[in-house]
Amino acid sequence: MSQTPTRADFDRYMVPNYAPQQVIPVRGEGSRLWDQEGREYIDFAGGIAVNALGHCHPVLVEALTAQANRLWHLSNIYTNEPALKLARALVERSFADKVYLCSSGGEANEAALKLARRWAHDTVSEHKHRIVSFSQSFHGRTLFTVSVGGQPKYAQGFGPVPGGIVHGEFNDLDSVRDLIDDDTCAVVVEPMQGEGGIVPATQAFLQGLRALCDAHDALLIFDEVQTGVGRTGTLFAHEQYGVTPDILTSAKALGGGFPVGAMLTTDRVAPAFGFGTHGSTYGGNALASAVALAAIEHIDTPEVLDGVKRRHARFREHLERINARFGVFREIRGMGLLIGAEMAPEYEGRAKDILPLAIEEGVMALIAGPNVLRLAPSLVIPEADIDAGMARLERAVARLVDAQ
Numbered sequence: 001m002s003q004t005p006t007r008a009d010f011d012r013y014m015v016p017n018y019a020p021q022q023v024i025p026v027r028g029e030g031s032r033l034w035d036q037e038g039r040e041y042i043d044f045a046g047g048i049a050v051n052a053l054g055h056c057h058p059v060l061v062e063a064l065t066a067q068a069n070r071l072w073h074l075s076n077i078y079t080n081e082p083a084l085k086l087a088r089a090l091v092e093r094s095f096a097d098k099v100y101l102c103s104s105g106g107e108a109n110e111a112a113l114k115l116a117r118r119w120a121h122d123t124v125s126e127h128k129h130r131i132v133s134f135s136q137s138f139h140g141r142t143l144f145t146v147s148v149g150g151q152p153k154y155a156q157g158f159g160p161v162p163g164g165i166v167h168g169e170f171n172d173l174d175s176v177r178d179l180i181d182d183d184t185c186a187v188v189v190e191p192m193q194g195e196g197g198i199v200p201a202t203q204a205f206l207q208g209l210r211a212l213c214d215a216h217d218a219l220l221i222f223d224e225v226q227t228g229v230g231r232t233g234t235l236f237a238h239e240q241y242g243v244t245p246d247i248l249t250s251a252k253a254l255g256g257g258f259p260v261g262a263m264l265t266t267d268r269v270a271p272a273f274g275f276g277t278h279g280s281t282y283g284g285n286a287l288a289s290a291v292a293l294a295a296i297e298h299i300d301t302p303e304v305l306d307g308v309k310r311r312h313a314r315f316r317e318h319l320e321r322i323n324a325r326f327g328v329f330r331e332i333r334g335m336g337l338l339i340g341a342e343m344a345p346e347y348e349g350r351a352k353d354i355l356p357l358a359i360e361e362g363v364m365a366l367i368a369g370p371n372v373l374r375l376a377p378s379l380v381i382p383e384a385d386i387d388a389g390m391a392r393l394e395r396a397v398a399r400l401v402d403a404q
């Protein structure tokens, strides 16, 4: 007979690369979760910007169960209808002509970076392999993506790392002018840095990157793993800047909680991934594709996208009201339902201390680095849940202030 698992089992059986909170949620519905003891929580974490339609949304449950009773997996020796429908849906809704499907954001970025290298290799020469990235950026945990990412701690101790990668300063175009040259194959950037602290790119920065890439025949890669699929109030964040990439990566919200990723590109670049150059057993998995198709079709509607902008305003009002009372935040920023509140100097590095207090008060939140409280709730969170969750968060902040 199997015993009910406990948090102690994590320490006993799991590799210690995570340090999860003490409670174990067992059930979710919409923006509410319940733990093993039946305690209820309001979810502002959204599985780190993944559960774009909350928990167990009927549209996703229906897509998953219908596909589960039909066909799960074939491998890429065959193609399948859900994958083809998903690829077409992504192409019809974006700048892209071609899609590569995979199972996570890190894999999507790995594909994007390999594609850029291979494209430059095939069209110019192997010398055109340099990649420009940015400090504080995050692109995944594979060896290539931690090397490209701008947080050295994630690559520490894993060397030797791939070479030919340089880092500029986010939102500082001059730093890129110093680094980019004709041997650059790609510039990779998040339109809004997520893990790096919820920092939106400026209009001039993204426009300038596009111009610099064009001048040096380098590819512009937008990592929209966190910002994409409705999170910022448009299907992809870059649409709000009017700047178009050559390659875009998506994951997180794309599957609404089912593991899936995608790399989108153009007909100019796609041929560099010729037959046999790259692949993934699970890429285009029928079950994953069916769920992602349902998610994207449901999210890419005026009701959901306009609702994201409305909800942004409501979260911001609450955070500003909390800050007027306690003065804990230096700045409240973000786009759509990816919101960051940077801690005031007196509370430097204390954002992480809010999380366990928030759990005790019945609300789940996130941080983005030690100094930024991050909220990434469901795109369709009911306004009553926003108000109730923010009241709980306010009590958590009050306790942080009292303990200071």
Ligand SMILES: *Cc1c(COP(=O)(O)O)cnc(C)c1O
Binding pocket: 103, 104, 105, 106, 107, 109, 138, 139, 140, 141, 190, 194, 195, 223, 224, 225, 226, 251, 252
């Ligand atoms: C989460 C994230 C990734 C990595 O995605 P995984 O699915 O964890 O591999 C890459 N880029 C950005 C911007 C992310 O936020």
